[in-house]
Amino acid sequence: MRTLKTILLIEDDRDLNAGLACDLEMERYEVLSAFTLAEGQRILDEGAPDLILLDGNLPDGDGFDFCRKVRSEYDIPVIFLTARDMEQEELQGFDCGADDYITKPFRMPVLHRRIQAALRRTGTREERRLYDDGCLRIDFDQMTAAREDEPLTMTPTEFRILRLLIANADKVMTKRLLLEKIWDVSGNFVDEHAVAVNINRLRKKLETQDHEYIRTLYGVGYQWQSREKGLKDGGNGIR
Numbered sequence: 136m137r138t139l140k141t142i143l144l145i146e147d148d149r150d151l152n153a154g155l156a157c158d159l160e161m162e163r164y165e166v167l168s169a170f171t172l173a174e175g176q177r178i179l180d181e182g183a184p185d186l187i188l189l190d191g192n193l194p195d196g197d198g199f200d201f202c203r204k205v206r207s208e209y210d211i212p213v214i215f216l217t218a219r220d221m222e223q224e225e226l227q228g229f230d231c232g233a234d235d236y237i238t239k240p241f242r243m244p245v246l247h248r249r250i251q252a253a254l255r256r257t258g259t260r261e262e263r264r265l266y267d268d269g270c271l272r273i274d275f276d277q278m279t280a281a282r283e284d285e286p287l288t289m290t291p292t293e294f295r296i297l298r299l300l301i302a303n304a305d306k307v308m309t310k311r312l313l314l315e316k317i318w319d320v321s322g323n324f325v326d327e328h329a330v331a332v333n334i335n336r337l338r339k340k341l342e343t344q345d346h347e348y349i350r351t352l353y354g355v356g357y358q359w360q361s362r363e364k365g366l367k368d369g370g371n372g373i374r
Contacts (some may be wrong), residue, residue: 139165140164140165140186140187140254141164141165141185142164142166142167142185143178143184144156144187144188145169145170145172145188145189145201145278146166146170146216147190147192148191150169152168153168155188157169166226167331168248170200172193172196179205180278182278182322183211185254186213186253186254187214189207189212189216192217192219192226197327200223202215203231205367207316208298210264212253212256213232213234214236214237214324215251216237217236217238218239220238225238235249235252242275270282270363271282273294273301277298280294282340282341287340289340290333296313296333296334300358301315301337303358304358305357307356308356308357310330310356312356313330314327332351348361
């Protein structure tokens with residue numbers, strides 16, 4: 136029996152949402168249903184699914200903006216299921232990072248094949264996205280972290296900042312760039328002061344006397360510094 140893949144379904148039409156969920160569960164997928172972008176974001180914060188089915192118009196925002204945000208933070212295939220059938224809108228969907236774009240109405244066998252194709256392109260998720268340098272271990276799928284085997288409590292925003300810093304360890308992340316990446320999809324603004332506060336909290340949780348993980352370049356931004364010793368597989372980033 137194949138391992139169940141998890142699909143996050145963000146669709147505000149409750150009848151369609153229920154019907155799709157039922158069909159996909161019969162196809163041996165685990166379905167997490169959301170009716171707004173905020174609900175979808177909360178599910179993402181709890182752990183990344185294998186694929187996202189996304190409506191273009193949601194009560195609390197635009198699916199295109201949400202897709203762009205997902206693509207900046209996660210390596211998850213996104214398929215649009217939308218009534219927005221203009222060619223320009225379809226192109227916009229691909230431009231914001233979607234793997235596929237299906238207009239309503241659609242046939243379920245076609246959706247099944249598109250899902251299978253998207254999952255094949257991204258490969259299996261048996262190998263989790265981990266950061267592990269022998270001292271600090273972060274599982275970005277399960278949203279867990281530990282330092283020297285002692286569990287760390289971190290907020291979703293702190294995990295997002297960490298993921299951005301580690302994934303871009305070869306470059307300096309400016310405050311403005313961090314702000315753009317961690318903008319709250321529900322519309323809550325994160326200002327520069329909030330970025331600085333979160334960075335300071337992360338330092339207190341992560342750093343030891345002999346290592347500074349987050350380097351500050353004053354007037355520029357922040358850069359991740361991996362430990363010189365104890366790196367697994369010789370890497371310094373997310374696997």
